[in-house]
Every structure is written in C-alpha cells, then in structure tokens.
Amino acid sequence: MVVAPATGLALPSLEQAYEACRQETAEWAKTFYLGTLLMPPAKRRAIWAIYVWCRRTDELMDSPEAQARPVAELAERLDAWELRTRGLFRGEVADGLDRVMVDTLERYPQPLQPYLDMIEGMRMDLTTTRYASFEQLYLYCYRVAGTVGLMTQEVMGVDPAYTSAPWSEAPDTSEAAVALGIANQLTNILRDVGEDRGRGRIYLPQEDLERFGYSEAELLAGTVNDAWRELMRFQVARARDWFASSEAGVRWLAPDARWPVWASLRLYRGILDVIEELNYDVFNHRAYVPTAGKLLDLPRSFVIAQAR
Structure with a gap:
C-alpha cells in the first residue's frame, strides 16, 4: 500500500489513477480523447494526466460551485493550487491524480513555468x-x-531522424x-x-x-x-x-x-x-x-x- 506523505492517506495504484484520468478525459474532452487513442500507451497516459491537471486548474474558476464563490476565496484557492503544483515538481503527492502527474514528470521531464503561467491565466479571469x-x-x-x-x-x-547525427540539433x-x-x-x-x-x-x-x-x-x-x-x-x-x-x-x-x-x-x-x-x-x-x-x-x- 502506498501512502501519501502529505496526508497519510492510502493512494490508489498508478494503474487505477491513470484509469481515472482516462475516464475524465473521455468524458470531458471527446475530440481530444479520440486523438490520444492514436498514441502509444505510455504517451497517451501522460497526456491524460496533464489534461486532468489542466482541468482541475480550470475547475477552480469555472465549475458551477466555484462561480458562486467570492473573488477573494477563488484567489486563495489559486494560491494554494500554485503551492501544490510547485510541490508536484518536487515529487510531493496528496492524492492519486497527483501521483500520476509526478510519474509523468519523472518519465517526461519538463519545466514548471508553463504550469505557473496557466494558473496566471486563471487569475486573469478573476478580474x-x-x-x-x-x-x-x-x-x-x-x-x-x-x-x-x-x-x-x-x-x-x-x-530521431533530426537528432541522431552528432552534428544535428533538435528543432x-x-x-x-x-x-x-x-x-x-x-x-x-x-x-x-x-x-x-x-x-x-x-x-x-x-x-x-x-x-x-x-x-x-x-x-x-x-x-x-x-x-x-x-x-x-x-x-x-x-x-x-x-x-x-x-x-x-x-x-x-x-x-x-x-x-x-x-x-x-x-x-x-x-x-x-x-x-x-x-x-x-x-x-x-x-x-x-x-x-x-x-x-x-x-x-x-x-x-x-x-x-x-
């Protein structure tokens, strides 16, 4: 059993967590989901994990529940989400969906900045x-x-055809x-x-x-x-x-x-x-x-x- 250090709660397996991401992507992004099915399994799972992070970010602002909240509370939520996102890049996990993001970041290393930029986009919708x-x-x-x-x-x-030669530079x-x-x-x-x-x-x-x-x-x-x-x-x-x-x-x-x-x-x-x-x-x-x-x-x- 895997336990999240941040909460002490048992986490679902990676397979279970990725399946949850698949289901959420299939439900809310049908056209996008269809495209992911054409990818190899490892890549499609990573894309599902990233999509669900993006959706969770968007839901902080645009879910029916969120729209009933005052701006100050939404701003606090975004601040907390930014801290949690920074934690993902340090390998910190609070739930199963965090777990698949950490796994994705380990398999496909990438910069933090685009994630912070998206959160800034949500902040724009506040005002x-x-x-x-x-x-x-x-x-x-x-x-x-x-x-x-x-x-x-x-x-x-x-x-790889563009990067295999010693003198080649990745586009x-x-x-x-x-x-x-x-x-x-x-x-x-x-x-x-x-x-x-x-x-x-x-x-x-x-x-x-x-x-x-x-x-x-x-x-x-x-x-x-x-x-x-x-x-x-x-x-x-x-x-x-x-x-x-x-x-x-x-x-x-x-x-x-x-x-x-x-x-x-x-x-x-x-x-x-x-x-x-x-x-x-x-x-x-x-x-x-x-x-x-x-x-x-x-x-x-x-x-x-x-x-x-």
Missing part, C-alpha cells in the same frame, strides 16, 4: 471580463491554452506548440460566446466589435445580424491562421505523435467549419463535429501525417 485588443487576448490565450502545447511537447517527442517545436494552443482557445471562444456572456465575460476583442459596428448590448442579447456575421468571419479566419502556423511544427514530431496531433488539429479546426454552417449563430446552437465526421477524418489525418 478581467473584457479585452480591449487582440494583443491582450493573446496573453490570456497563451496562458490558458498555449501553455498546454509546452506541457505536452516533451511527451510528443522529436523525430524547437515550442512556437508551433503554442500556436496550436492559441488556435484551439480562439476556437473555444467562438464556440462558447453564448455561454461566456452568461458569466458576464466577453472574450472577443472590443476593438473588433467596434470595427464591425457590433455592440456589446447586441452580443449580450444574442443578436445575429450582418455585422455579427462579418465579425465572426474575421474571427474564424484569425483562428484558421493560427492553426496554419501550428502545422509547420508537426513534421518535427516523433512518428508516433504525428498522426494523433494531425487528427486533433484537423478535428478541432472542424469546429470552425460547423460555426460557418450554422451561419455564425452560436447563441442558439452549439458547434461540434459529429462522431461520424471525426471517424471519417482519421484516415485523412493519417495520410497527411505520413506525407509531411
């Missing part, structure tokens, strides 16, 4: 409900999503990894505009609303008009540009990571296609790629992964 410019929104997107690319790039690995995949996270978060923002307004948050840059002549009052009312559609066309194009920027880095990845990353990239980008098919009415409809569409795209992603 920031509007973004004047895309530059301001970019910082938020980097912190809450671009960091995920940095967290997972050591798990993905680099193709830096960080920029592309961050770009994919930014693209995913921009897609989330467009998909979830209706939900976010219910929490009093508007992530679309204020400068863009002004540029297209669409008011905040109209957004809060869920008005779909020509100005809204033009605004959304612009936002969708911006998100696609970030997806395109991320593609360049996929070819550097280890062969067993290229297919799952291409699959996840293409499936998530498919949400933008659905938003267009809905004529940009994300207030009354949720944009998602049906399961059949996901399965049909997997062979295409495989072919692309082999060719690039």
Whole structure:
C-alpha cells in the first residue's frame, strides 16, 4: 500500500489513477480523447494526466460551485493550487491524480513555468471580463491554452531522424506548440460566446466589435445580424491562421505523435467549419463535429501525417 506523505492517506495504484484520468478525459474532452487513442500507451497516459491537471486548474474558476464563490476565496484557492503544483515538481503527492502527474514528470521531464503561467491565466479571469485588443487576448490565450502545447511537447517527442547525427540539433517545436494552443482557445471562444456572456465575460476583442459596428448590448442579447456575421468571419479566419502556423511544427514530431496531433488539429479546426454552417449563430446552437465526421477524418489525418 502506498501512502501519501502529505496526508497519510492510502493512494490508489498508478494503474487505477491513470484509469481515472482516462475516464475524465473521455468524458470531458471527446475530440481530444479520440486523438490520444492514436498514441502509444505510455504517451497517451501522460497526456491524460496533464489534461486532468489542466482541468482541475480550470475547475477552480469555472465549475458551477466555484462561480458562486467570492473573488477573494477563488484567489486563495489559486494560491494554494500554485503551492501544490510547485510541490508536484518536487515529487510531493496528496492524492492519486497527483501521483500520476509526478510519474509523468519523472518519465517526461519538463519545466514548471508553463504550469505557473496557466494558473496566471486563471487569475486573469478573476478580474478581467473584457479585452480591449487582440494583443491582450493573446496573453490570456497563451496562458490558458498555449501553455498546454509546452506541457505536452516533451511527451510528443522529436523525430530521431533530426537528432541522431552528432552534428544535428533538435528543432524547437515550442512556437508551433503554442500556436496550436492559441488556435484551439480562439476556437473555444467562438464556440462558447453564448455561454461566456452568461458569466458576464466577453472574450472577443472590443476593438473588433467596434470595427464591425457590433455592440456589446447586441452580443449580450444574442443578436445575429450582418455585422455579427462579418465579425465572426474575421474571427474564424484569425483562428484558421493560427492553426496554419501550428502545422509547420508537426513534421518535427516523433512518428508516433504525428498522426494523433494531425487528427486533433484537423478535428478541432472542424469546429470552425460547423460555426460557418450554422451561419455564425452560436447563441442558439452549439458547434461540434459529429462522431461520424471525426471517424471519417482519421484516415485523412493519417495520410497527411505520413506525407509531411
């Protein structure tokens, strides 16, 4: 029996804890989960562990229970979570989910900073409900999503063909990894505009609303008009540009990571296609790629992964 030093409580086995991560990923991130199933077992388990850490971080702010709490209490929770996260990098374990993160960090060493940056992104949600410019929104997107690319790039690995020669230097995949996270978060923002307004948050840059002549009052009312559609066309194009920027880095990845990353990239980008098919009415409809569409795209992603 393994006991957590911090609490003195018995911990589940690693297998049990990883299975809990698998189940949580499958329930809450269906498209992402499908991509992880294309990975070797060791890598997919590590990705599940990182996803669950990210989800636990997000839940500190966005769970229904958390939204009923005062800002000061949420800030204290984030402070405590930062201390606990720093402890993970020292091998400190309080529960089974901590245990899989420590195991993942031992197998795939990585820096602490992206994890601290994500927590800073959660802190932004404590006080920031509007973004004047895309530059301001970019910082938020980097912190809450671009960091995920940095967290997972050591798990993905680099193709040995680029590093096997004595004179070779491993390519830096960080920029592309961050770009994919930014693209995913921009897609989330467009998909979830209706939900976010219910929490009093508007992530679309204020400068863009002004540029297209669409008011905040109209957004809060869920008005779909020509100005809204033009605004959304612009936002969708911006998100696609970030997806395109991320593609360049996929070819550097280890062969067993290229297919799952291409699959996840293409499936998530498919949400933008659905938003267009809905004529940009994300207030009354949720944009998602049906399961059949996901399965049909997997062979295409495989072919692309082999060719690039």
